[in-house]
Amino acid sequence: MDEIQKIVEGVLKGEKRSIARAITLIENNHPDAAKIISQLYPFTGKAYVIGVTGPAGSGKSTLIQKMVQELRRMGKTVGIVAVDPTSPFTGGAFLGDRIRMQALSLDEGVFIRSMASRESVGGLAKATKDAVRILDASGKDYVIVETIGAGQLEIDVVKVAHTIVVVLAPGLGDEIQAIKAGLMEIGDIFVINKADRENADKAVIDLLSAFELNAEKKWKPPVVKTVALTGEGVNELLNEIERHRKFLESGVFEDKRRKLVEAELTEAISRKVAETLVLKLKSEGEFQKLVEQIMERKKDPYTIAEELVKRKIEGKEA
Amino acid sequence: MSEERKIKVLIAKPGLDSHDRGAKVVARALRDAGMEVIYTGLRQTPEQIVETALQEDVDVIGLSILSGAHMTLFPRIMELLKEKGMTDVLVFAGGIIPDEDVPKLKEIGIKEIFGPGTPTDVIIKFVRENAPKRR
Numbered sequence: 114m115d116e117i118q119k120i121v122e123g124v125l126k127g128e129k130r131s132i133a134r135a136i137t138l139i140e141n142n143h144p145d146a147a148k149i150i151s152q153l154y155p156f157t158g159k160a161y162v163i164g165v166t167g168p169a170g171s172g173k174s175t176l177i178q179k180m181v182q183e184l185r186r187m188g189k190t191v192g193i194v195a196v197d198p199t200s201p202f203t204g205g206a207f208l209g210d211r212i213r214m215q216a217l218s219l220d221e222g223v224f225i226r227s228m229a230s231r232e233s234v235g236g237l238a239k240a241t242k243d244a245v246r247i248l249d250a251s252g253k254d255y256v257i258v259e260t261i262g263a264g265q266l267e268i269d270v271v272k273v274a275h276t277i278v279v280v281l282a283p284g285l286g287d288e289i290q291a292i293k294a295g296l297m298e299i300g301d302i303f304v305i306n307k308a309d310r311e312n313a314d315k316a317v318i319d320l321l322s323a324f325e326l327n328a329e330k331k332w333k334p335p336v337v338k339t340v341a342l343t344g345e346g347v348n349e350l351l352n353e354i355e356r357h358r359k360f361l362e363s364g365v366f367e368d369k370r371r372k373l374v375e376a377e378l379t380e381a382i383s384r385k386v387a388e389t390l391v392l393k394l395k396s397e398g399e400f401q402k403l404v405e406q407i408m409e410r411k412k413d414p415y416t417i418a419e420e421l422v423k424r425k426i427e428g429k430e431a
Numbered sequence: 432m433s434e435e436r437k438i439k440v441l442i443a444k445p446g447l448d449s450h451d452r453g454a455k456v457v458a459r460a461l462r463d464a465g466m467e468v469i470y471t472g473l474r475q476t477p478e479q480i481v482e483t484a485l486q487e488d489v490d491v492i493g494l495s496i497l498s499g500a501h502m503t504l505f506p507r508i509m510e511l512l513k514e515k516g517m518t519d520v521l522v523f524a525g526g527i528i529p530d531e532d533v534p535k536l537k538e539i540g541i542k543e544i545f546g547p548g549t550p551t552d553v554i555i556k557f558v559r560e561n562a563p564k565r566r
Contacts, residue, residue, distance in 0.1 A: 205462035207470070209470055211483065211487075212470060219478055219479060226487060
């Protein structure tokens with residue numbers, strides 16, 4: 114049996130070493146990575162995926178630890194993928210989410226993986242979605258994805274998670290911030306964490322009043338107050354997640370999934386086609402000639418791309 | 432697409448000691464050298480450290496200890512790594528470790544010990560040169 118086969122079978126049995134290896138191969142863009150995913154794909158789709166996002170320091174990791182402890186009490190198994198930023202200057206990363214979750218480190222029913230965002234800018238890493246699939250295929254009931262500290266437009270988590278929890282803290286801004294586009298639009302559930310601090314109720318009211326402005330939406334995001342350090346409010350949060358899950362399953366789920374699959378297929382095709390074409394041009398020595406034309410400002414990249422599509426894909430002469 | 436590998440390092444604080452400035456300095460230096468560094472936080476058991484290394488699939492483990500319990504905790508960590516078949520992971524250590532203990536620690540597989548005052552460049556170079564070349 115070759116190594117990839119061994120890893121795939123290990124993942125399906127829930128073996129941690131295989132899960133860990135599989136995620137590494139995906140992260141490193143190993144030539145066999147696609148094989149692993151294609152073999153695991155039929156076994157995915159069983160786990161419920163929760164995305165946890167929000168600004169740096171709002172308490173996402175600590176809250177996740179408490180959520181998972183509660184889920185474990187209910188007998189559920191959980192995989193966690195926690196993403197932290199890669200330095201755009203050195204390429205290095207300090208992955209610190211796990212520090213807040215070490216109470217879970219010896220729990221047999223929990224698998225935690227830290228992940229550097231590498232070249233991605235949407236709040237996740239390129240490998241995050243496949244890491245979720247691996248944990249899903251390994252039999253976890255829930256997979257929780259923690260994004261990097263998200264500002265306003267780090268919202269790739271919508272492409273991965275079923276329910277999105279946006280974690281905020283008191284004092285981050287008024288109702289004007291809550292009307293802004295991006296992060297504030299993607300939350301299915303909002304959490305005001307550190308609710309033992311001053312102005313927690315004001316933060317809740319600001320959010321609720323902003324949500325009233327789009328009253329026609331079928332799902333009105335609830336706002337839950339939590340204190341992650343003590344676990345206060347965590348049960349209520351899990352109840353809201355369950356309520357959102359039921360809401361999705363009552364009809365919109367397939368719709369949502371179809372949209373995600375469409376987006377993913379489009380992305381996969383564009384990546385693969387671009388890659389193949391560039392490699393071909395390079396091996397034929399044409400790529401450098403095209404670069405020269407742009408360097409000398411004889412042509413622009415968009416025109417060249419247009420011509421390439423005509424010539425190489427549609428089979429017409431330019 | 433081309434394969435991209437990054438050296439992944441776990442910096443761990445075994446046992447009951449809360450002095451982690453050194454661990455943080457090393458973690459930061461390795462980060463700035465382009466590596467992906469995971470820090471366990473304080474007061475970790477050997478079991479927690481090895482389990483973390485396994486789930487994170489790290490290439491390198493750096494152990495920091497100032498409590499004097501290294502002759503108990505380090506052998507246990509090395510034993511657990513062996514049990515889990517993780518013998519290809521590079522292990523180094525730092526902190527307050529008497530010279531006479533160094534040969535014994537190297538014998539059980541700890542590749543290098545870095546005492547106080549070691550320039551971070553030395554550690555970076557060591558990790559780069561000794562990290563296993565796995566796929």
